[in-house]
Amino acid sequence: MSVKVKDLLEKVKVDLIYGDDQLLEKVIRTADISRPGLEMTGYFDYYSPERIQIIGMKEWSYLNAMTSHNRYQVLRKMFQPETPVIIVARGLDIQQEMLQAAKEKGIAILRSYTATSRLSGEISSYLDSRLAERTSVHGVLMDIYGMGVLIQGDSGIGKSETGLELVKRGHRIVADDRVDVYAKDEMTLWGEPAEILRHLLEIRGVGIIDVMSLYGASAVKDSSPVQIAVYLENYTTGKVFDRLGNGAEEIEIAGVRIPRIRIPVKTGRNISVVIEAAAMNYRAKEMGFDATKIFEERLTQLINKNEVAND
Known part of the structure; x- marks a missing residue:
């Protein structure tokens, strides 16, 4: 079984903020989800870019405290071509630097109004069932x-x-x-x-x-x-x-x-x-x-x- 970003868009309560048909065809290969924390401080030794990246209130607030230049540099390093999709929780505003980095690396951005922990649980449950070996x-x-x-x-x-x-x-x-x-x-x-x-x-x-x-x-x-x-x-x-x-x-x-x-x-x-x-x-x-x-x-x-x- 395989899951594409467009499947996630249909099955989970999220809105498409940025992305075209090509980006929505990206395949999600793992049910693991990442909430980048240490990565925002510049520590990328064990970073897994192939995972879905969820930005919650803590991550968003930390990014907001940065200067525009530093925010863009961190997001540009965090977003990689193999990253399937970025999801921003709680209906938070999409920062301009985030949108720019996503466009450069070819990654769709989705937004949900659901609380971060609940959203993470819903996505994990969906991916676990779809990606499990049959x-x-x-x-x-x-x-x-x-x-x-x-x-x-x-x-x-x-x-x-x-x-x-x-x-x-x-x-x-x-x-x-x-x-x-x-x-x-x-x-x-x-x-x-x-x-x-x-x-x-x-x-x-x-x-x-x-x-x-x-x-x-x-x-x-x-x-x-x-x-x-x-x-x-x-x-x-x-x-x-x-x-x-x-x-x-x-x-x-x-x-x-x-x-x-x-x-x-x-x-x-x-x-x-x-x-x-x-x-x-x-x-x-x-x-x-x-x-x-x-x-x-x-x-x-x-x-x-x-x-x-x-x-």
């Missing part, structure tokens, strides 16, 4: 009751059909067939569709359908966390499946581990309803309500009661 997995990603559920299984087992049934039941589809996932942070996995497959679903015998056109905007979602994986397996005699819910299994995707549930598929089973129940049960466990533990406690109480009665 991993493609086969499956259907659904938003079920606000839970991101990745449905996987052997080819032809009915993943897309199950996704369509879940859409009809009021849930939202994020991606079909190919899901691009990335680690948003060390604990959070995020998924989105490949652009060519966005809002599309393939049903064998019918072909490709546009879910948004057929079922409306409420039936689709552009991205979602991936919190639980459901693996559909053909039911065969003798194959053992977890019946109590205490057989914890996990899979690792993009360095993040998420729980996985194996569900047997056979004629007569309503898989979409089972997946709904699995999503709600996972959410209940996250909130501290574990039906398996309740059953085990009741079973232990019953055994103890019977032992006392036999004595």
